Amino acid sequence: MLQFKKKLYIYAALILMISLLAGCASGGSGSTNTASSATSSSTEGSTDKDTSAKAADETRVIKHAMGEATIKGTPQRIVTLFQGANDVVVALGVKPVGVVESWVQQPVYEYLRKDLDGVPQVGQESQPNLEEINKLKPDLIIATKIRDEEIYDQLSQIAPTVVTETLFDWKETLKLVGESLNKTQEADKLLADWETRVADFKEKMGDRLPIEATITNFRADQVRIFYMGYAGKILKELGFTRPAGHDQDTWGVQLASKENIPDMNADMIFNFNSGTDAAAIEKNYKDWTSSPLWKNLDAVKNNQLYQVDEVAWNMAGGYTSANMMLDDLYKIFNLNK
Numbered sequence: 001m002l003q004f005k006k007k008l009y010i011y012a013a014l015i016l017m018i019s020l021l022a023g024c025a026s027g028g029s030g031s032t033n034t035a036s037s038a039t040s041s042s043t044e045g046s047t048d049k050d051t052s053a054k055a056a057d058e059t060r061v062i063k064h065a066m067g068e069a070t071i072k073g074t075p076q077r078i079v080t081l082f083q084g085a086n087d088v089v090v091a092l093g094v095k096p097v098g099v100v101e102s103w104v105q106q107p108v109y110e111y112l113r114k115d116l117d118g119v120p121q122v123g124q125e126s127q128p129n130l131e132e133i134n135k136l137k138p139d140l141i142i143a144t145k146i147r148d149e150e151i152y153d154q155l156s157q158i159a160p161t162v163v164t165e166t167l168f169d170w171k172e173t174l175k176l177v178g179e180s181l182n183k184t185q186e187a188d189k190l191l192a193d194w195e196t197r198v199a200d201f202k203e204k205m206g207d208r209l210p211i212e213a214t215i216t217n218f219r220a221d222q223v224r225i226f227y228m229g230y231a232g233k234i235l236k237e238l239g240f241t242r243p244a245g246h247d248q249d250t251w252g253v254q255l256a257s258k259e260n261i262p263d264m265n266a267d268m269i270f271n272f273n274s275g276t277d278a279a280a281i282e283k284n285y286k287d288w289t290s291s292p293l294w295k296n297l298d299a300v301k302n303n304q305l306y307q308v309d310e311v312a313w314n315m316a317g318g319y320t321s322a323n324m325m326l327d328d329l330y331k332i333f334n335l336n337k
Helices: 002-057 083-091 130-135 145-158 170-180 184-208 230-238 258-264 278-289 310-315 319-332
Strands: 059-064 067-072 078-080 098-101 121-124 140-144 161-164 213-218 223-226 252-254 268-273 305-307
Touching: 059 161, 059 170, 078 083, 083 098, 083 140, 083 170, 083 319, 121 130, 130 145, 140 145, 140 170, 145 161, 161 170, 170 184, 170 319, 184 230, 184 319, 213 230, 213 278, 213 310, 230 310, 230 319, 268 278, 268 310, 310 319
Parallel strands: 078 098, 078 140, 098 121, 140 161, 213 268, 268 305
Antiparallel strands: 059 067, 213 223, 223 252
8 A cells, every 4th residue: 555655656746747848848838939920020120121221222223215224212202304205104103293384274284183283393305404404303304315415414414314215105114114113013913904994895895896097187388198107007907997098107297288088098087186276277187188189088087087076196106095085986996884
């Protein structure tokens, strides 16, 4: 009996020791996990700060139409010197500190007024004010070769300046601006969204494409046919074709006289009138469209002449305006059902 009690005490002691050891082990493990979590959290926070600091200090070299621009970090104070850049910068979610005046609907196109509210003007697109640009202390200037080639060196002395090759290629503008603003992913997303809409338009149009189309433009003192400028490039991407000679890689042509009206002939005509002298523009339009040559055009005879918005189809030249132009086409072809 005594021997049995002795063994019982030994077993009880062993169980107590095991319990104490297990408790210590559990406590030690808990302490270790807590320390590990704290260390991990501290490391992640440090990594985030390091990443932000790296982005702020990162130096990138952007190639553009006039050479290269060295940009440190992500620009915060942007000045845009043509309408397409005004549009694209806003589409990327950035409010510039300075823009050039719009061609019509001054000082800013109506569709951009909310986003550009309070943004100072830095002159006209054809003649930006260098002094006003300098006052804004920009860290990036977005320009275009056709407008700003002669003042590029002066602009570059004010701030890093990137330049597009063309004025009316909104995809070129989007790509360059996206790279310059450290928003390449955002720019790619906008382009992907556009391509989705283009595919949808073509699918809904079906066998109606291709359609031969001409873009005409009446002004107070002249008449133009637009070839492969802003709207022409978009129509081509959407599946439209151009009359013979209209697919030249240039903005278009100014017609010398009414004898050139047959050059406008196509299945469809998209027309927009331009300028501020409405009376003179209307007089010129009626003068030309009263001609028997005009009335003999296929689009006119078949009631396929459409008046379109000059801002969306020509003046704005950006990503958002391209979508506005596509909106017009959805309505014209009744594709919104």
